Amino acid sequence: MRCEEFERIILSGGEITPDMRDHAQHCAACRALEENADVLSGARDMDRDVEVPASFCRGWRAQVRRDAAMRRPSLRERISDGLASLNRRMVLRGAAVAACALVLVGVGAQLGGRESVSDTYSAKARTANYALSSAGAAYGTSYDSAAMFAEEDSGETEARSLSDGAAQSERKIVRTAQMSVEVEDMDAAVAALQERVQALGGTVDSCEISGRRGEGRWASLTLSVPGGALDGFLSGAGALGTVTREASQTTDMTDTYYDNASRLESARAQKQRLDELYAQAQDMSDIIEITDAIYDLQWEIDTLTGANQRIDTRVALSQVSISLTEKASDAPEETPDLLTRVKESAQDGVEALADFLESLLLLIIWALPWLVLIAAVVAVIAGIRRVRRRR
Amino acid sequence: MESSLIAAAKGGDASAFETLMGAYERKVYALCLRMMGNPHDGEDCAQEAMLRIWQRLSQYRGDSAFSTWVYRVTASCCTDALRRRRPQSSLEAMQEDGFDARDDAPxxxxxxxxxxxxxxxxxxxxxxxxxxxxxxxxxxxxxxxxxxxxxxxxxxxxxxxxxxxxxxxxxxxxxxxxxxxxxxxxxx
The missing domain is CATH 1.10.10.10 (Winged helix-like DNA-binding domain superfamily/Winged helix DNA-binding domain)
Incomplete structure (x- = not known):
């Protein structure tokens, strides 16, 4: 009898057979289980309710992805490998050409043994020139055009992948800025800002102006300005008046962005794999399990996509908060002439009378129900008194 | 299905590995949790085990069930972690400080x-x-x-x-x- 069978029977509360007794006599582990089954039977379900932390689920996946990414040869390594192999090829070709040149020189010397020293020199020089030109041609486009095209193609591919790599590693910098400016003319300043933002392709997210004209109005604007035009925009805004405060922040979201992108890629690949499994699944429990996993992955994909889109938006459009303060008018108020003041006083009097009459009318209307009630009560009391007097 | 995922993961396919180990992550975590005696160390150990499984996957030759090999690597990680554990952070010391390894959730x-x-x-x-x-x-x-x-x-x-x-x-x-x-x- 095997231990597994013994355990199965013991833990399911089955009868102990002579075989089992015999096994337990020789197996200390099974004997220990038999003697303690009453308290150990719950062990198998001990981990049933263990909750796996989300940080662990995310953590090991991220570690594995990082490790996988590190294992891939980098662009630099691929380029240096390519150069090394190119160098090897060039050395081999050079050596072959030099060997040919030496052979030709030798043969030439043997055939033209009667040549003068200068001829020999010329011949050697010609041979050497030939050798050099051959060697040069070996590296020229006309000589091995197919190979060079291939090399050019490979170079182009590398260049393309370099540019892809550059695009991949494009930094995701989110910039925000705040500025306080004291301006002479609030309306003109606000209009100028709005016009400038719209011209740059940005938007005015909010605009609030408070205060009375001529008494130092205050405005607050929140603007979305294309990231590339932020510096120019800020200097333009500063030129509207006197800058009393200027601040800017830069947040590097590169790591977050590419980490999200990597997780997104992985989630998409997993989802594709699960989609394939789903298409093949026959068992209902498998279908349910795969469906749950697909939903989870889809949720992750949506979340990561949204997060990166938000980063893209924040990188493309920098948020700028500008507060404008209008300088209060320093010019003394002009005193109006007598006629004007009489007119204004008369106008004020008429307006005050009209206000009073309006208020009185409203008061009467408001009090009317109460007056009716009081009149009714008074009439009743008066009627009672009259009756008493008659008696 | 498992063998094709193992083959893909051996070839460096991280997503295949994630799919493969998704089925084992609970077992790995649970074993580490019980071996280490507390969730924090259990999680650290389980992380290490997962990474070690990924890095040593090429050593898996298929002589035993994959699950057995996973347990082997995980148990080895736990043993190493327990060996590394400093005396003052041992389970016994933590229990003396009032740590209870049991889950007190209602x-x-x-x-x-x-x-x-x-x-x-x-x-x-x-x-x-x-x-x-x-x-x-x-x-x-x-x-x-x-x-x-x-x-x-x-x-x-x-x-x-x-x-x-x-x-x-x-x-x-x-x-x-x-x-x-x-x-x-x-x-x-």
């Missing part, structure tokens, strides 16, 4: 008794030496056979049985001391 009434036993076992496991604990966890909790447990821990089947018997006896004594099971057994 339970529904119908499952109360079973959960209490499971918690008690989890708590009592802390008193069992690590080598016995690993055998007990693989055999009695994760349900590996004696042979697979032996393979996973790199020990002989006889050692598995002897450690298992001692672990069971130790645990049972501890549980009885806590009031689980009949106090005065009439023997079988």
């Amino acid at each position: 339970t529904p009434p119908e499952a109360h008794e079973a959960r209490e036993t499971q918690r008690a076992i989890a708590g009592a496991l802390a008193d069992v030496p690590a080598d016995m604990r690993s055998v007990f966890l693989l055999r009695d909790v994760h349900g590996l056979s004696v042979e697979d447990t032996a393979r996973a821990l790199g020990i002989s089947g006889g050692t598995v049985k002897s450690r298992l018997s001692r672990a069971r006896e130790k645990l049972a004594r501890s549980l009885r001391a806590q009031g689980f099971g009949p106090q005065n057994r009439d023997g079988r």
Whole structure:
């Protein structure tokens, strides 16, 4: 009898057979289980309710992805490998050409043994020139055009992948800025800002102006300005008046962005794999399990996509908060002439009378129900008194 | 399906590895949690185990079930982590400081008794030496056979049985001391 069978029977509360007794006599582990089954039977379900932390689920996946990414040869390594192999090829070709040149020189010397020293020199020089030109041609486009095209193609591919790599590693910098400016003319300043933002392709997210004209109005604007035009925009805004405060922040979201992108890629690949499994699944429990996993992955994909889109938006459009303060008018108020003041006083009097009459009318209307009630009560009391007097 | 995922993961396909190990992450975490005795160390150890499985996947030749190999790497990680653990952060020291390895989350009434036993076992496991604990966890909790447990821990089947018997006896004594099971057994 095997231990597994013994355990199965013991833990399911089955009868102990002579075989089992015999096994337990020789197996200390099974004997220990038999003697303690009453308290150990719950062990198998001990981990049933263990909750796996989300940080662990995310953590090991991220570690594995990082490790996988590190294992891939980098662009630099691929380029240096390519150069090394190119160098090897060039050395081999050079050596072959030099060997040919030496052979030709030798043969030439043997055939033209009667040549003068200068001829020999010329011949050697010609041979050497030939050798050099051959060697040069070996590296020229006309000589091995197919190979060079291939090399050019490979170079182009590398260049393309370099540019892809550059695009991949494009930094995701989110910039925000705040500025306080004291301006002479609030309306003109606000209009100028709005016009400038719209011209740059940005938007005015909010605009609030408070205060009375001529008494130092205050405005607050929140603007979305294309990231590339932020510096120019800020200097333009500063030129509207006197800058009393200027601040800017830069947040590097590169790591977050590419980490999200990597997780997104992985989630998409997993989802594709699960989609394939789903298409093949026959068992209902498998279908349910795969469906749950697909939903989870889809949720992750949506979340990561949204997060990166938000980063893209924040990188493309920098948020700028500008507060404008209008300088209060320093010019003394002009005193109006007598006629004007009489007119204004008369106008004020008429307006005050009209206000009073309006208020009185409203008061009467408001009090009317109460007056009716009081009149009714008074009439009743008066009627009672009259009756008493008659008696 | 598992073999194709293993092959893809061996070739460096991280997403295949994630799909493959998604089915094992709970088991790996649970084993680490019980071996280390607390969620924090358990999670750290489980992370390390997952990474080690990924990095050593090429060493898996298919001589045993993949699950056995996963347990082997995980158990090895736990052993290393327990060895590295500094004396002041040992489970015993933590318990002296008031740490309770048991999960005190509230339970529904119908499952109360079973959960209490499971918690008690989890708590009592802390008193069992690590080598016995690993055998007990693989055999009695994760349900590996004696042979697979032996393979996973790199020990002989006889050692598995002897450690298992001692672990069971130790645990049972501890549980009885806590009031689980009949106090005065009439023997079988």
